[in-house]
Amino acid sequence: MISTSSSSSSFSSSSFSLSYVHMYKIMDKKPCNSSSSHDPEVRKGPWTMEEDLILINYIANHGEGVWNSLAKASGLKRTGKSCRLRWLNYLRPDVRRGNITTEEQLLIFELHAKWGNRWSKIAKHLPGRTDNEIKNFWRTRIQKHMKQAENSQQQGNNSNISETNDHHHHQASSSTSLVSNMALQIETYSAPSYQENLESFPTQFPTITDQSSSCTNHNINSNHNYWNIEDFWPMQLLNGD
DNA sequence: AAAAGCTTCAACCGCTACGCG
DNA sequence: CCGCGTAGCGGTTGAAGCTTT
Incomplete structure (x- = not known):
């Protein structure tokens, strides 16, 4: 080893x-x-x-x-x-580290739908992400969001979800469309705050370099x-x- | 301004799987 | 098989930061 x-x-x-x-x-x-x-x-x-x-x-x-x-x-x-x-x-x-991209979110959804809480297995498909990070992401962001969605569904207020879905042309099998729905919700829900956090990152740190050439598996997220x-x-x- | 409540996530814990003698 | 050591997994905790009141 x-x-x-x-x-x-x-x-x-x-x-x-x-x-x-x-x-x-x-x-x-x-x-x-x-x-x-x-x-x-x-x-x-x-x-x-x-x-x-x-x-x-x-x-x-x-x-x-x-x-x-x-x-x-x-x-x-x-x-x-x-x-x-x-x-x-x-x-x-x-x-x-840093914000999980929409693509990654989607992937997490799909893989979680497939495998459940197999965080380390899921993490293997997200280069550079750790099982712990994905687990935390799921627990803090997705589960919370799912609860909210559940609540709003209970109130018979789920029509706007399908509207959103139609608007974005995410038409697939029922299971994938559920995943897409969730991802879209997450995207609209979390992106602004993440972005703010990222942009408020300290600027006094040493020379920031573009690693896209040297870190082959870091090229997903341009943020x-x-x-x-x-x-x-x-x-x-x-x-x- | 400050207290209370909420959120995030690094780190811990308990457990299982695996390999080796 | 059994016992032991190691690696790895998933659930949980709690401190710190953030937001709301």
Whole structure:
């Protein structure tokens, strides 16, 4: 499972999303005390930038995998599980963050209709998205919206949905049209706020680069701004092992 | 201005699957 | 088979931010 060379090389040409740095702005806080009651050596709670750097650095030099040993060897006072989660959901260079596009929403709908809550299976079809992110997206946005839709249906107020559907020529099988209906609703519902959030992203961050050429699987969403890690952390930090 | 309520999402937990000796 | 270690999954939690009152 150790993939030293591949992960190292992919890492060095990596990019990080805006929100990665934004996170530290938001989370400019002390990590919550974070030790479990039975094992004072194990830290819990939000990761600090220092911990992230240690993990990134370690993986850049040794590759990922065998997380328990990695956790020990890197000197992090975290469980292997925690390291794995942090890496896969957040630090991995190809993690794509930010708003979920309409295309992705549609895909999530379709795949969820097919497979249900198989988040990781669904995530495999959305490059750069993590199961956690999709799960959160579904729970916070879709389920809420479904409830609203349910309520309005109960009030016999579902005629405008089919109107919308007609207007957008989304005519397919009944199941797909349901998916399309939902997606359209989500689109109109969520796009503005997402866009606002994105545009209000800090502009004081380092050089924002267009990664469309270097990140092959990041080309779906043109809303996204990425920059190379070199813009943020000097490379010597990563090679200092 | 501030308190209350709501939303978001990173991180944790418990569990299962799998591989290996 | 059994036991152990590891990887991975899906559900849940709770802190922080945001919005409403």
